[in-house]
Amino acid sequence: MQEKFHQPQMHADAQRRARDRVEWLLQQAGIGLNGSQPWDMQVHDEQLYSRILTQGTLGLGEAYMDGWWNCQRLDQFACRALRAELPRKVGFTWHDAGLVARALVSNLQSKARAGMVGERHYDLGNRLYECMLDSRMTYTCGYWREAADLEQAQEHKLDLVCRKLGLREGQRVLDIGCGWGSFAEFAARRYGVRVVGITISREQEELARQRCQGLPVEIRLQDYRDMRERFDHIVSLGMFEHVGWKNHRGYMQVVQRCLADDGLFLLHSIGVNRSGIRSDAWIDRHIFPNGNLPSVAQIGQAIEPDWVMEDWHNFGADYDRTLMAWHANFERRWGELAAHYDHRFYRMWRYYLLTCAGSFRARKNQLWQIVLSKGGVPGGYQAPR
Numbered sequence: 589m590q591e592k593f594h595q596p597q598m599h600a601d602a603q604r605r606a607r608d609r610v611e612w613l614l615q616q617a618g619i620g621l622n623g624s625q626p627w628d629m630q631v632h633d634e635q636l637y638s639r640i641l642t643q644g645t646l647g648l649g650e651a652y653m654d655g656w657w658n659c660q661r662l663d664q665f666a667c668r669a670l671r672a673e674l675p676r677k678v679g680f681t682w683h684d685a686g687l688v689a690r691a692l693v694s695n696l697q698s699k700a701r702a703g704m705v706g707e708r709h710y711d712l713g714n715r716l717y718e719c720m721l722d723s724r725m726t727y728t729c730g731y732w733r734e735a736a737d738l739e740q741a742q743e744h745k746l747d748l749v750c751r752k753l754g755l756r757e758g759q760r761v762l763d764i765g766c767g768w769g770s771f772a773e774f775a776a777r778r779y780g781v782r783v784v785g786i787t788i789s790r791e792q793e794e795l796a797r798q799r800c801q802g803l804p805v806e807i808r809l810q811d812y813r814d815m816r817e818r819f820d821h822i823v824s825l826g827m828f829e830h831v832g833w834k835n836h837r838g839y840m841q842v843v844q845r846c847l848a849d850d851g852l853f854l855l856h857s858i859g860v861n862r863s864g865i866r867s868d869a870w871i872d873r874h875i876f877p878n879g880n881l882p883s884v885a886q887i888g889q890a891i892e893p894d895w896v897m898e899d900w901h902n903f904g905a906d907y908d909r910t911l912m913a914w915h916a917n918f919e920r921r922w923g924e925l926a927a928h929y930d931h932r933f934y935r936m937w938r939y940y941l942l943t944c945a946g947s948f949r950a951r952k953n954q955l956w957q958i959v960l961s962k963g964g965v966p967g968g969y970q971a972p973r
Contacts, residue, residue: 606637617672619665622650627664631657644681649870649943653935662939666946684869691865697832697878699811702789704877705830710767710789713928715876717768719921720914724770725795728826728856729907729955733973738913741906746774749823751972752899752959755779755854757945759820764812765827769805776803784819784967786810812842821851828857832880833865836890844894844962852961853900858907859954861884875940885957895960898969904954911945 603805611621613731620628633656639647651657659665669675695701697875722742730741731748749771755761756778763772766785769792775781782804787793788811796807812827822843831839843853863883866872882890891897915938922934929937959969 591830598885600612603634603638606641608782610637610640613674613677614669616677617674618666619668626661627659627668629657629659629665633657641678642681644678644684644869645675646681646869646873649874649936649939652939653874653932655935662942663908663915663949664944666943667949668946670947670950670952681869684866688866691880693702695832695834697830697835697880699813701878702811702830705879706787706789706792709875710787711791712920714768714791714795715928719924724774725768725799726770727767729903730910730913730943731903732906732909733903738910738917740801742770743909746771747778748972749777749825749854749856749957750779752957753821753823755781755821757781760784762815762817762819762822764815764822764824764843765830766792766796766807767825768792768809769799771823771825772796772805772807773803776800776805781820784808784817786812786815812839815842815846817846818848818884819846819851820848822847823856824854825856826858827870828855829879829881830876831882832878833882833886836882836886840890840894847962849962852893852959852965855956855958855960856885857882857887857956857958859887859904859956861952861954871940872933874936881953887956893958895962896964897958898961898965899957899959899971901957901971901973903957904948904951907948907953907955908945909931910949911941915941915945 601697614621614629622628622630631949633651636651636656637689639651639656643650717727721727722739724742726742726746730738731745732741733744735741735744753761755775759781761781761783763785764781764788766772769785772783772785776783783806785796785805785807787796787807787809790809792808793809799806830840847853858881860881860883863885865880866883867876867879918937918941926934959971
């Protein structure tokens with residue numbers, strides 16, 4: 589965890605100007621300072637204002653972790669702030685510039701660096717995710733159409749993926765970024781397929797193997813770039829966000845060489861409305877190091893001209909409900925986790941879940957399921973919903 593932020597005391601007039609600027613910005617989103625609305629910011633340290641103006645979203649998030657401010661409904665705060673484009677209005681900070689420079693100069697998602705997100709996020713402890721997720725530990729967006737709760741939403745999503753691929757008994761399927769084995773187990777049990785799941789997280793590998801014991805499932809600790817076998821179909825749920833803009837094309841080439849000529853590839857990924865090469869500074873430092881959410885244009889460039897895009901399904905609004913359900917589970921079971929994580933982690937994790945829910949509610953982030961084929965499905969592809 590990062591150490592607490594320390595900042596020299598400002599002169600009273602400079603502090604007042606910073607406060608006035610932040611207050612004016614928040615007013616653009618209908619957010620008040622120390623007000624009575626559930627999305628209002630309750631300030632406990634007057635240095636907060638300059639921290640926001642100099643560090644942007646990184647300063648805002650770390651100040652929350654440090655207890656400098658609170659908000660009754662962080663999800664509503666984030667939704668309003670993002671709809672009003674407040675991060676853009678704050679402006680480009682030195683931290684943002686550093687992220688851009690790093691992304692331009694280095695391949696942040698190279699094979700040598702790929703394990704960082706596994707170690708720092710997915711290996712935080714299986715107990716954390718057991719408490720937060722559904723019983724299958726599915727750490728991707730649920731499909732809430734006709735679902736009453738998180739358990740149903742995740743089962744419906746897994747079944748939707750299987751139906752979109754047209755899985756048949758005996759087929760061999762590759763799951764890139766298999767997590768704790770939820771898709772592999774579901775597809776093997778319900779559809780009788782054989783699955784190879786790959787992950788870069790040691791904790792995921794161990795638990796996924798236990799979960800899929802006795803099924804025709806093989807779980808490997810392996811980078812996607814090392815795959816050279818052929819499969820009837822390929823699926824990737826919530827992993828493309830870690831591939832990086834410099835590797836999109838190479839990723840698609842790996843899938844191309846591993847997919848049977850008449851097979852389908854389903855890509856399930858968070859997406860953004862505007863192309864970029866960096867992640868949010870706070871998310872990059874504390875949640876998903878070296879992440880990079882793709883845009884429509886970036887995915888299009890990566891698949892052209894080798895693929896036929898058979899279906900593009902956006903149900904990003906469902907991620908709001910999924911994240912809120914994860915947050916409810918996390919809060920409800922924090923007592924089981926408190927002995928293993930400190931209070932600053934608690935504030936970090938709830939900030940992560942609730943502000944991400946707000947971003948999907950504001951429609952700044954999307955969730956796409958894209959079905960691709962090599963040469964086009966003869967007669968056309970009929971997309972299940």
